[in-house]
Amino acid sequence: MGVDVKYSAKAEAVGGRDGRARTLDGALDVKLSTPKELGGAGGDGNNPEQLFAAGYAACFIGAMKAVSKAAGVAVPTDAKVSSTVGIGPRSEGGFGLTVALAVHLPGASADDARKLVDMAHQVCPYSNATRGNIDVELSVV
Numbered sequence: 001m002g003v004d005v006k007y008s009a010k011a012e013a014v015g016g017r018d019g020r021a022r023t024l025d026g027a028l029d030v031k032l033s034t035p036k037e038l039g040g041a042g043g044d045g046n047n048p049e050q051l052f053a054a055g056y057a058a059c060f061i062g063a064m065k066a067v068s069k070a071a072g073v074a075v076p077t078d079a080k081v082s083s084t085v086g087i088g089p090r091s092e093g094g095f096g097l098t099v100a101l102a103v104h105l106p107g108a109s110a111d112d113a114r115k116l117v118d119m120a121h122q123v124c125p126y127s128n129a130t131r132g133n134i135d136v137e138l139s140v141v
Contacts, residue, residue: 063124
């Protein structure tokens, strides 16, 4: 299975969860802080789970747009995906993630929305990367 790469994002992090992360093109530069729930001080920085949640939500909307014609369902301009990323210890050791995506498609019937979400989940790069590795819960709200 190969990927015909059309774009590559380049980023670097310094200092881990309490440092900085930035893209090499300078478009993104964020202060990082470890949440209190993970033993950190908290603070006003972001964490990798927040960045993953935001990226997955935005990418999933893009995937819905990509399949909308084939699904026969228009993606409204006010479509919204709320993403929740959880982190915690795995029973097998180490840490793992969970993801929940709540999709809001104003004006779409429940059946049309579910069809679009299911098709998008098959093409979204985040969904393909996590499939079989992370529990992803999809809901239409």
